[in-house]
Every structure is written in C-alpha cells, then in structure tokens.
Amino acid sequence: MSKGNGTEELLEWYRGNARDLPWRRPGVTGWQILMSEVMLQQTPVSRVAPIWEQWVARWPVPSAMAASSQGEVLRAWGKLGYPRRALRLHECARVLAAEFDDVVPADVDALLTLPGVGAYTARAVACFCYGARVPVVDTNVRRVVARAVHGLADAGNPSTTRDLADVEALLPTDMARAATMSAALMELGAVICTARAADCARCPLPDCAWVDAGKPPSTAAPKKVQKFEGTDRQVRGKLLDVLRAASAAVERARLDIVWSHDPAQRDRALDSLLVDGLIEQTEDGLFALAGEGAQPSPPRNSSTATR
Structure with missing residues (x-):
C-alpha cells in the first residue's frame, strides 16, 4: 500500500462496513468526541459505548460537567478503569467552560493546551470532529501501516516522528477524504487486520507488503499478559x-x-x-x-x- 494505491478501495469499504458507533453519528460535538477518545484509551468499545451515552445525556456540554463535583464524575465513571482519566475530563471541562466558551477548539495546538489532552487525542478530535487533515495514529493504525506498507507482522516500538510521517504519506490531499481515510485505517486495524488474526480474505486493500512477503512472523518478544487478579x-x-x-x-x-x-x-x-x-x-x-x-x-x- 502506498499513497493513492488502495485509497479508493479502503474508503469504499469503510463507507459500507464501518461500525455504527454512537460517537460517529451526525450531530456529535467536539466535547462529546473528546469524552469518547479519553474513555477509549485502554478500554474496549463495548464497555465505553453505554457509559458514553449516559455521559452525553448528563453532561452534553463542558459547563454541565464543570458544575458537578469530582466525586460525581468518578462515580459515573463506574468500571471503565484507570479513573484518573475521569479527573482529567473534569479538569478539562472546567477549562473549556471558563476559557473556551464551552466549545472544544479545532486547532491541534490549542487542543494540546487542555488538561489531559495528548498528541493522539488532540489529533483525533481535530480529525473526527472538525475534519482536519492530520495523521491520527493509534495501535491499530500502526499495525496496518507496518503490514501493508513495510511488510512487517507488527509495528515494533512506537516512534512518533516515524509513525506520523508514515500515516501522513497515506492521506489524500482533500481534507474530507483525508479525515475518512484516518477513520478507515483505524477501523481496518480494529476489525480486519487485528493483532490476533489478520482476516486477509476480507481486507479491501488491493496489495499488502506483508502478504506479498509471505506473511513473515513477528520477531518481537511475546508480550506478557497483564493479570488483574490480586494486583x-x-x-x-x-x-x-x-x-x-x-x-x-x-x-x-x-x-x-x-x-x-x-x-x-x-x-x-x-x-x-x-x-x-x-x-x-x-x-x-x-x-x-x-x-x-x-x-x-x-x-x-x-x-x-x-x-
């Protein structure tokens, strides 16, 4: 896969096969997408979706959350795990209400000034809410690029500069198509080109360097399974x-x-x-x-x- 090669096939596949996730529906605001992105860090979609919908109903704008106590937000976080994320969202809500008139900014640099918003989250909000042409790189995207572009079974250790450049090179010049491409790459890694078992028969890409190379196995050391019981x-x-x-x-x-x-x-x-x-x-x-x-x-x- 290279820029322009496979783009149309991937975009067409995404339009017809993307999961109906609540934060992808029309009318979702930057604040609501920001909430979803924070919740989705290290947490499966199936666990996030019902909690996210409750939060959107309860705190549709940042000022609504800012008016609640930290304890209320922590209680509503429930079993999502890593509850410090809830505190960061509450702090972020206070800043957005006080300094941004309840509106999540569209600019990546402005997003990065918000409490708890890092490079990935800032780009994800700018892209998925405002259609910005910015590379959005998560674990799924890194794996797709490693296989389709570099012919490797997995992406190895992250490198922000390299990873952003890899994805930037694949984005169409048109902003709307670039935003859809970012979502499509992520979706492909989440449901087709998965870490456990790549479903190459269903992959929409016309060519893949990893497949062409005979699907060489990973050379990385096996990841230790993180236990939870007793920790x-x-x-x-x-x-x-x-x-x-x-x-x-x-x-x-x-x-x-x-x-x-x-x-x-x-x-x-x-x-x-x-x-x-x-x-x-x-x-x-x-x-x-x-x-x-x-x-x-x-x-x-x-x-x-x-x-």
Whole structure:
C-alpha cells in the first residue's frame, strides 16, 4: 500500500462496513468526541459505548460537567478503569467552560493546551470532529501501516516522528477524504487486520507488503499478559467501589474489610488513591471520593494515614 494505491478501495469499504458507533453519528460535538477518545484509551468499545451515552445525556456540554463535583464524575465513571482519566475530563471541562466558551477548539495546538489532552487525542478530535487533515495514529493504525506498507507482522516500538510521517504519506490531499481515510485505517486495524488474526480474505486493500512477503512472523518478544487478579489495581478498584456506593464519607473499617488478607497491599493501594487525588481523607479520619470530603486533609503515607 502506498499513497493513492488502495485509497479508493479502503474508503469504499469503510463507507459500507464501518461500525455504527454512537460517537460517529451526525450531530456529535467536539466535547462529546473528546469524552469518547479519553474513555477509549485502554478500554474496549463495548464497555465505553453505554457509559458514553449516559455521559452525553448528563453532561452534553463542558459547563454541565464543570458544575458537578469530582466525586460525581468518578462515580459515573463506574468500571471503565484507570479513573484518573475521569479527573482529567473534569479538569478539562472546567477549562473549556471558563476559557473556551464551552466549545472544544479545532486547532491541534490549542487542543494540546487542555488538561489531559495528548498528541493522539488532540489529533483525533481535530480529525473526527472538525475534519482536519492530520495523521491520527493509534495501535491499530500502526499495525496496518507496518503490514501493508513495510511488510512487517507488527509495528515494533512506537516512534512518533516515524509513525506520523508514515500515516501522513497515506492521506489524500482533500481534507474530507483525508479525515475518512484516518477513520478507515483505524477501523481496518480494529476489525480486519487485528493483532490476533489478520482476516486477509476480507481486507479491501488491493496489495499488502506483508502478504506479498509471505506473511513473515513477528520477531518481537511475546508480550506478557497483564493479570488483574490480586494486583494493586484490583485493590484500588475495590476501595473505590466502597466510596462510590457511599452517600457520605466512610470510616476506615469500611475499607479495611474489602481486602483484609493483605493489609500492606491494601494500605499501599489506599495511599496511592490519596496521592492521585481520587479520594480524600478528612481531618476526623474518614474517607470520601475527591470533592466529597467535608474536611479533606493532605495525602498521607500509609504509615501515617488513620487506621
């Protein structure tokens, strides 16, 4: 695949086969796309879609979220994982409401000034909402380019300069077609040219360097499967579950019972939640979600936090 070679086939395939994702529908705003992009980081579409629709109904504009507490946003985040993303969205909403008149900017450089918005998210919003001709590179796109252009089974270690240049070279000059091309490359990697099993029989590309080379196997070391059971992440989630379900700050004992077999790990997880600003400890030793403690105190080390 090279610029112009396979473009029409890929665009036609995308128009006829793209998944009906809610954030792709007409009328979706930059703010709503920004929410979807943050939610989709390290989280499957199937888990994001219902939560995203709830958020759009509850917080259709940034000022609506800015008027809510951090705790309300964390509670609505539910089981999406990596809850610091929720805090970043809340902070972003406050900036958009105060400094951008509730409108997400279209310019990549302006987007990059927003809290929690990195290079990928800024380009994704500019492209998918405003039709900007900018390369949007995620894991799926990197894999498609590695195979179709470079003849490699996988993309290897990321290189921002190289990856952006690779995708830039494939984009049509027309802005509308370029934006669709970005979405099509991403879709192809998500549903056809997957990491686990490339479905080459259904691929719309007329040629692929990897197929032409005989589909050489990956030379990369196998990735370790990240376990969840028994990790600090699991403990953090259990502690947050208690505070999400509570209507007021809770005593330490309510938290201790959810992970009683390893107190040291529980203390470490609780301490990290305090340091990350996801929860608060009040002066009288109670715990609450961020923004919901009556008298929050500064984060403390596990050796000094109230037992």
